[in-house]
Amino acid sequence: MSASSIISCMRLLEMSDSQFPVGNFSFSNGLETASYEKIVHDADTLSQYAHAASLQSAYSDGIAAIQAYRAISNDDYDRLLLADKEVILCKMNDEARQMVLRMGKKLAELAVQIMDCSTMQRFLDDIRNERTAGTYPVAQAIAMHCAGISEEEMFTSQQFGVINMILGASLRCVRVSHYDTQKIAYNMAPLIARDYEVVRNLDFEDMRAFVPGMDIMASLHEKGNMRMFMN
Known part of the structure; x- marks a missing residue:
């Protein structure tokens, strides 16, 4: 492994870590x-839920992030902003919108502190001036492009983040073990490799996020009795 490979691998691990x-x-x-409604109650139903979330992310956030990554490579900032807009259009509930915007802005604020990335600084300025939404998948594309992480690795990290979020949460609210x-x-x-x-060959018009069961769960969470996680 070359020194450059070690550097990009280290940065990929840092940005994919649950403690980032x-x-x-x-x-x-x-x-x-x-979990509260007993829809996810064991390892099998948790696996189905994680797979559904992964698919939803791949065909919405994943496509947008790939297109944003390529827009940066082509010095096409307007297309990057279009990707940011398309992400928001795929968020069907308030919780999903809050999550993707809060995490996007936090990543942008963090990235400008730890790396020299003019594109991220411009993106953060546009977020603060309300010229763009500032979604997490697009912020990920910018940060990872600037860090020398490949498109494939970026997609893998993004999907890992979705799955890891759910699996980490499951240890607090579903009867499953670390195993x-x-x-x-x-x-x-x-499955992520297949997706x-x-x-990778799709564009904005192919984006979709139709997993209604998950959107219903997120909507119910906004007024639900469970409060271990943000809504």
Whole structure:
């Protein structure tokens, strides 16, 4: 492994870590309500829920992030802003919008402190001046492009973040063990690879986020009785 590979791998691990301070541990992506309503109650139903969330993310946030990453490579900032707009259009409930905006702004604020990235500084200025929404997938694309992380690695990190958020939350509200959650994560790897081979060839008009069960869970969480995670 070359020195440059080690550097990009180290940065990928840093940005994919659950302790990376952007707030993803504060959300459960609707799992808290799904557990409360006994929809997710064991390892099998948790695996199904994590897979559904991964698919929803791949065909919405994943496509937008890939297009934003390529827009940066082509010095096309307007297309990057279009990707940011398309992400918001795919968020069907308030909790999803709050999550993607809060984490996006936090990542942008963090990135300008730890790396020299003029694109991220411009993006953060546009967020603060309300010229763009500032979504997490687009902020991820900017940060990882600036850090020398490849498009494939960025997509992998993004999908890992979605799955890890749910699996981490499950240990607090579903009757599963660490063995269960790690097996689910391990088995998701080939599915993520398969999804990338499809979505890498798609564009904004192909984006979709139709997983109504998850949107209903997130909407119920806004007024629900469970309060371990943000809503």
